[in-house]
Amino acid sequence: MASPPAGRPSSSSKSCTTRKSKEPENGVEGRRNRRMMASIQSALLNGAPKPKNNNRKVLRKPSKDDLAFEDIANALERIKMADTDMSVSLADVRPYLLKNVDSFTDEEMDNLCEVFCESAALQTNSYYIVGLCGDLIGNTTFQDKMSENLRKMVTDFLSDNPERKEEQEVKNTSAFKALPEFLGQLAMNRWPRPYHRALEDSNMILFAVVNTVLGWINFIEEMANSDNDEIDPGKLNLLVKCAEGLYTFCQTGQRSIWLNFPDIFDGVYSSTKALLTSNIGLKRSFKSALLNLHLSLNKWSMSNVPKCTTVATQTISPFS
Structure with missing residues (x-):
């Protein structure tokens, strides 16, 4: 095999030489860029050293309110508290209801639907209640009890039931003021199939x-x-x-x-x-x-x- 002419380096030796010559340039250029960035940062900080972030992220320990409810009465009490206190968290209510809805008795289900209707009629948690209705719609007992409580509230809305009206006045709101809006939200809700027909x-x-x-x-x-x-x-x-x-x-x-x-x-x-x-x-x-x-x-x-x-x-x- 013929060797390359004298005085003309081979391509392999040329590439190696070029690679070696660029490495120190890149190193020098990189150090120069780092020094420039350090100077800019120092100027922005007025010569003060870069502050250290000593605030370590502390994981929040779960409180008693974050734990699972003992029974449905605790979950309903949480919903009632949220009607008047916006700081009350309802994050644990939905998982609890989804997990235990099939085990509720008729009386417990009736109490649940009554609290749902009253909470939505106060217009505080109406969107949240509509969302829960969409989650629980697969339970036929819930459908039955919820529709029954809605009819009761509609009757009271039309007749101005004195007893119910006094109860609502104690809560500093007019009787069932938000009921028609709640009905509208239920009607316009995107119900899952096959529960989307009236x-x-x-x-x-x-x-x-x-x-x-x-x-x-x-x-x-x-x-x-x-x-x-x-x-x-x-x-x-x-x-x-x-x-x-x-x-x-x-x-x-x-x-x-x-x-x-x-x-x-x-x-x-x-x-x-x-x-x-x-x-x-x-x-x-x-x-x-x-x-x-x-x-x-x-x-x-x-x-x-x-x-x-x-x-x-x-x-x-x-x-x-």
Whole structure:
């Protein structure tokens, strides 16, 4: 094999020579960059040495509140405490309920659903309660008891039950003020399959909510289409309650009502139109709220329309 000409190094020796010559350059350049970064850091710190982080991360020891509940009474007590104290943690309630829901007695399940409804009606933990309902919907006993308690609260909402009203006034809130909104959140919740239909054999909670709202619509249409100019004060009060519940329910669901509940959407359109054109003497604020609702229905059927949220504090309800 012929050797390379004299005075011309081979390619292998050239690459080795180049590699060796770059190594010290990289080392010198690296040290120069480190010194430059140290100078910049020292200038930013005004010559002071770099502070050391002596704050070691201390793992929080679990408190008694973080441990598992002894029974369902402790879990319910935690939910009640969270209604008035926002600092109370509910992180352990969901795992406990998911683990033990199938072992609850009928009485315990009834107490659980009663606490759920009252907590949501106070509007403090309504979103949390709706989430728990979605988690426990697979239990038929829970469906039965929850729908039963919802019907009781709807009856009290419409009739202004004196005993329940006094109980709510002690808690410094109006009786079942947030119940229609709670019903709207339950209706618009993304229920897991096969519990996403408003049928008795699918979801008794959703079935109770939809039938309640349809009942309000039917009563409003019946009163609006009646020939009597004078209405009994009791029926007039019930009419106002139904309209108030329907208005709040629709403001909670808005476009989702048109997408998921066409029967309710059509009923709201026809009932509000009938009531606005009737001879029933209604307050101006009452008519204004219903007119805004009626006009909003056309927007809900349009695409790319943002959901409108109304925030009000200490304002008088148009239905009061």
